[in-house]
Amino acid sequence: MCGIFGIASTKSTRNKLYQGLMKLEYRGYDSSGISGTHISSKLSTIKATGPIKNLRTKLTSLTNITTGIAHTRWATHGEAILKNAHPHLSENISIVHNGIIENYIELKSLLKKKGYLFKSDTDSEVISHLIHMNYEKTKNMESSIISTTKKLKGSYAIGCINTNYRNTIFAACKGSPLIIGKGINENFIASDIMPILSDTKNYITLDDDEFAKITPSKISIFNANKAISKKVKTSKINTEQASLSGHKHFMHKEIYEQKSILKEMTSRYVGTNKILSNIFGPGTDKILENIDHIHFVACGTSYHASLVAKDWIEEYTTITCTAEVASEYKYKKINVLPKTLFVSISQSGETADTISSLKKALKLKYSNTLAICNVAESTLTRLSKLVFLMNAGPEISVASTKAFTSQLFTLLLLTIVISRKFGNIESRMVKDIYKINEIIDSLYKLETDIKKISTKFKNKEHTIFLGKGTSYPIALEAALKLKEISYIHASAYHSGELKHGPLALVDKKMPVVCFLPDNHLARLVLSNLAEVEARQGQTFIFTNKKIPKKNKKVEIIKMPGCPDLIAPILYIIPAQLLSYHVALKKKTDVDKPRNLAKSVTVE
Numbered sequence: 001m002c003g004i005f006g007i008a009s010t011k012s013t014r015n016k017l018y019q020g021l022m023k024l025e026y027r028g029y030d031s032s033g034i035s036g037t038h039i040s041s042k043l044s045t046i047k048a049t050g051p052i053k054n055l056r057t058k059l060t061s062l063t064n065i066t067t068g069i070a071h072t073r074w075a076t077h078g079e080a081i082l083k084n085a086h087p088h089l090s091e092n093i094s095i096v097h098n099g100i101i102e103n104y105i106e107l108k109s110l111l112k113k114k115g116y117l118f119k120s121d122t123d124s125e126v127i128s129h130l131i132h133m134n135y136e137k138t139k140n141m142e143s144s145i146i147s148t149t150k151k152l153k154g155s156y157a158i159g160c161i162n163t164n165y166r167n168t169i170f171a172a173c174k175g176s177p178l179i180i181g182k183g184i185n186e187n188f189i190a191s192d193i194m195p196i197l198s199d200t201k202n203y204i205t206l207d208d209d210e211f212a213k214i215t216p217s218k219i220s221i222f223n224a225n226k227a228i229s230k231k232v233k234t235s236k237i238n239t240e241q242a243s244l245s246g247h248k249h250f251m252h253k254e255i256y257e258q259k260s261i262l263k264e265m266t267s268r269y270v271g272t273n274k275i276l277s278n279i280f281g282p283g284t285d286k287i288l289e290n291i292d293h294i295h296f297v298a299c300g301t302s303y304h305a306s307l308v309a310k311d312w313i314e315e316y317t318t319i320t321c322t323a324e325v326a327s328e329y330k331y332k333k334i335n336v337l338p339k340t341l342f343v344s345i346s347q348s349g350e351t352a353d354t355i356s357s358l359k360k361a362l363k364l365k366y367s368n369t370l371a372i373c374n375v376a377e378s379t380l381t382r383l384s385k386l387v388f389l390m391n392a393g394p395e396i397s398v399a400s401t402k403a404f405t406s407q408l409f410t411l412l413l414l415t416i417v418i419s420r421k422f423g424n425i426e427s428r429m430v431k432d433i434y435k436i437n438e439i440i441d442s443l444y445k446l447e448t449d450i451k452k453i454s455t456k457f458k459n460k461e462h463t464i465f466l467g468k469g470t471s472y473p474i475a476l477e478a479a480l481k482l483k484e485i486s487y488i489h490a491s492a493y494h495s496g497e498l499k500h501g502p503l504a505l506v507d508k509k510m511p512v513v514c515f516l517p518d519n520h521l522a523r524l525v526l527s528n529l530a531e532v533e534a535r536q537g538q539t540f541i542f543t544n545k546k547i548p549k550k551n552k553k554v555e556i557i558k559m560p561g562c563p564d565l566i567a568p569i570l571y572i573i574p575a576q577l578l579s580y581h582v583a584l585k586k587k588t589d590v591d592k593p594r595n596l597a598k599s600v601t602v603e
C-alpha cells in the first residue's frame, strides 16, 4: 500500500517529483524513493527510510532526470527498511507499486529459478523482474506489461520506466487507484489527484485491467492489446495548500476547525425548522422515504460514526440498521432484504476495504448506495450511486478528528431526513442541531484542565474507556485516538459490560475514562463507576451531571449541558484534546504516528 507519482517530461522533474510525493505522504511514510532517466538514458534511483523529507539530501544525485517515478511506502510485506523501499529495479527497468501481490511467493520462486536475484523482502519486487523477463523475450514493453499483469494475483497500481523507452512511463492497475494527469508538454501518473493539481486539473481514471503508455505529449490507454479512448475529466478541487495556521500540529488545528466546519454545514443544510430538501442529491428525499433497512459499512473512525448513526436511526424510526467493519463485510454472507440502503462512510474515499465492500454491494440487491465522504473525486465517490461530500477540507493528521464530527453531523442529517415519516420531530431535532454551534466554544475552554489531567496518563500502559448508548461509540473513538497517537493501550467497553470481565483489570493504577451525559442512562453508568471506585480505580468522568467528587481518585471534567441527541458530537471533542495532550507529553509524532497511514489502500 502506498502512494505513487510519476512525470513523463523532457524537462528536469526532480523537485516536482519530490513535492508531488509529499502530497501523498498520507498514504504511508515508512520509506520513499524516486527513479528517473537522464537525458543520456541513464537510470538513477534514490531511497530513504522514514518520512519523505529524508529523501531531500539525496535529491542532488537526480539533477538531470526528466521522466521519473516516485513512491511513498506503508509496509505490508517486508520491514520498513531501506532495501524494501521502492522503486524496485531489474537492470534497466524500475517499478513502483501500490497494492498486494498475493501470489508473490510462487512468482518469486519461478523467477529465482530463472536466475533473478532478489534484493528486497517485498511482494512488489517480483513485478520488476517479471517485466524484465518478458521484455527480454519480446523487446516490447506493451506486450510485457500485458503478460506480467496476467500473472499477478491481488491488487496493484504500477508505474514503470524502461530506459530503452525515452521519457515514457508505463502504468497499469487492478484494485488499486491510479489516475493519469494530462498536462502541457508533460503528463503524470498518481494515486490521487493531489500531486498533479499544481500543473493540471485534467485527468483520466485508469480502470481495472487497463494499462497506459505515457509520454510528455501523448497518453495511450489499452485494454489487453486494444487501444481505447477514455474521457478526460476536470477536477473541481481547490488547490489551496493546507497549512498549520499557527497551530503546532495539524491534529490540533483540525480539532479547532470542527467549530467552523459544523457551523458551515449547519448553514448549508439546515433551515429554520427543517433540513433543506434533497441534501443527499436530486430526488433523495423520496428515495430515503422508501427505505426499510440500512447497512452501514466503514473502517476505523468512520466505523465508529456508523455505530452512532445506527443508534440514532433505530431510536427515531422503525428502520433496522447494521453497522459492519468493511474488512468483515466483504467476506460475509450478506442478506439484503427489499428496500435496503447501503451506506459507506469514509474520510478519504480510498480505503481499500470500504471500496471493495461497495463493489460487492453494487452486485447485491440494494435499493441504492450512498457514500458519505470527505474527498471529492475519490474512488468511493466515483463508484457510489449517491454521494454526500462533507467538504470538511483536507484532513492531514493521520488521527481523524474533524472528519469524525462531520460524519456524525451528516449522519444526524440523514437520521432527521429518514425519520420524517415517523412523526413530527424534525423541528425539535433542528433546534438541537443549532445548539451545537452555541455550545461548542465552551468545549475548547476545557483545554487547560485537560492538559493538566493528561499528565496522569503519561506513564500509563493501559486505560479503559466506558460509555453507554451513543456514548459507547464515543468511548471506542476516544480509545482509538489515545492508542493511535500516544501508543497507550486503550480498550472501550459498554459500561454495563465492565462487570462481565474487564473489571478484573481494575486496580489503583488503572485509569478509567467515562463519558456520562446526564440522560436516562446516567443512573446505570454511575453504578458501573461505583464498581470501579470500590476497586480503587482512577476515574476521569466527562459529564454535565452533578456528581459528588468523593475522593481525589475521581476527576470530573465538567461538560456543558446539551440535548442528548447531539451529545456524541460534543463529547468527542474534549476526548480528542485529551489524547492530543497525552501524546505531546509522550513526545510522539502526533500527526504521523508510527506504523499507521492516513488512508489504508490495501485489504
Ligand code: G6P
Pocket (backbone or CB within 6 Å): 299, 300, 301, 302, 345, 346, 347, 348, 349, 350, 351, 354, 398, 399, 400, 596, 597, 598, 599, 600
Ligand atoms: C486509517 C486511518 C484512520 C481511519 C481509517 C478509515 O486506518 O488511520 O484514521 O479512520 O483508515 O479511513 P477512511 O478514510 O475510510 O475514513
